[in-house]
Amino acid sequence: MAVGSGVIPELHPVAGIRVGTTSAGVKTPGRPDLVLMELGEQATVAGVFTLNQFCAAPVRICKANLQSDKPRYLVINTGNANAGTGKEGHEDALTCCQAVADHAGVKLEEVLPFSTGVIGEKLPVERITSAVPAAFDALSDNGWLDAASGIMTTDTRPKAYSTQFEYQGQTITFSGISKGAGMIKPNMATMLAYVATDAAVDAELLQQMLKRSADKSFNRVTIDGDTSTNDSCMLIATGASGLNVTETDAELFAVFNNALDDIMLQLAQAIVRDGEGATKFITVSVEQAGSSEEALLAAYAVSHSPLVKTALFASDPNWGRILAAVGYAGIESLDVDALQIYLGDVCIVEDGGRAASYTEEAGQAVMNEEEITIRIVLNRGDVSETVWTTDLSKEYVSINADYRS
Incomplete structure (x- = not known):
């Protein structure tokens, strides 16, 4: 794939x-x-x-x-x-x-x-x-x-x-x-x-x-x-x-x-x-961070989360997994009420929870795409960082289980 x-x-x-x-x-x-x-x-x-x-x-x-x-x-x-x-x-x-x-x-x-x-x-x-x-x-x-x-x-x-x-x-x-x-x-x-x-x-x-x-x-x-x-x-x-x-x-x-x-x-x-078993190309962009370090903490937390990556593979708009990953990223004194999270152009999180304007249909439309952008706006400064990753598929497990055979 x-x-x-x-x-x-x-x-x-x-x-x-x-x-x-x-x-x-x-x-x-x-x-x-x-x-x-x-x-x-x-x-x-x-x-x-x-x-x-x-x-x-x-x-x-x-x-x-x-x-x-x-x-x-x-x-x-x-x-x-x-x-x-x-x-x-x-x-x-x-x-x-x-x-x-x-x-x-x-x-x-x-x-x-x-x-x-x-x-x-x-x-x-x-x-x-x-x-x-x-x-x-x-x-x-x-x-x-x-x-x-x-x-x-x-x-x-x-x-x-x-x-x-x-x-x-x-x-x-x-x-x-x-x-x-x-x-x-x-x-x-x-x-x-x-x-x-x-x-x-x-x-x-x-x-x-x-x-x-x-x-x-x-x-x-x-x-x-x-x-x-x-x-x-x-x-x-x-x-x-x-x-x-x-x-x-x-x-x-x-x-x-x-x-x-x-x-x-x-x-x-x-x-x-061309990631092993990849079916989607994911851009994780963190904006308005206080430093490059905290921007990358958030970006990699989302990019490495097996739960986020498997949801992406399934095209499942389970936005709570993204929210959770940002929350455990290790950003000190993070004000969760001040940040926003987007799937493409669709706001999924604001004011500490699900965005008032969000609909499952809008989230599903983004998740069905082959290339997806997850945008996290921390509202803590003026630093931005971007990381690129993939979904996590059954094929990835198969490739690596069989690698030496």
């Missing part, structure tokens, strides 16, 4: 990066499951990663290599997370990196590894290293769509997006892919995402840009409240266009960040639309 058409727009090549996809048979023979990205020598790379303390071996290596050298290659496998595998898993990830480094003639530290799949199982190193030459052979300027399929796990469809903007007669390109469908919660989510641009950006500034944009996109999506071990979101600036983005050029800086936010949000929302 998935919400929306899932149509992928034209994916523009990004000068300075080539992408190749092949099958290593990590979990399923013949399935594309190994992706290689080759970066030009002038490229800069930024990354944000899971906050799970049991972060996977490739995450630890990737973070270390980002600090020690300038990345030239990214290698990604699906079908096995190489998480919860101790020292052996660490060595296995390094072995895969070394295979890429040897084939390319670069240093081990110039390779960044990524894995996604089942936690706690040994990485099939020989299958991956044996497939590395084929991944190199597949490298192409137009490899983004194949890579979007190659990084899928329980996803039902590939996720990719591309955008361009003009600045002083020059075209700047962004293209990117993401994966994720379950075990999704911020900090980050169970997901991988790779975005590249042909602009030139200093590594330190690129990291700041990525963190800011991820906090507005990938760190504002949730499907089931679980934070995974392998989440990584990477931003690559190849510099091939020759256009240098700096804070001193305020106009270019603003336009660049707007384009970055656009592609990041598109890729993040694509994960929610």
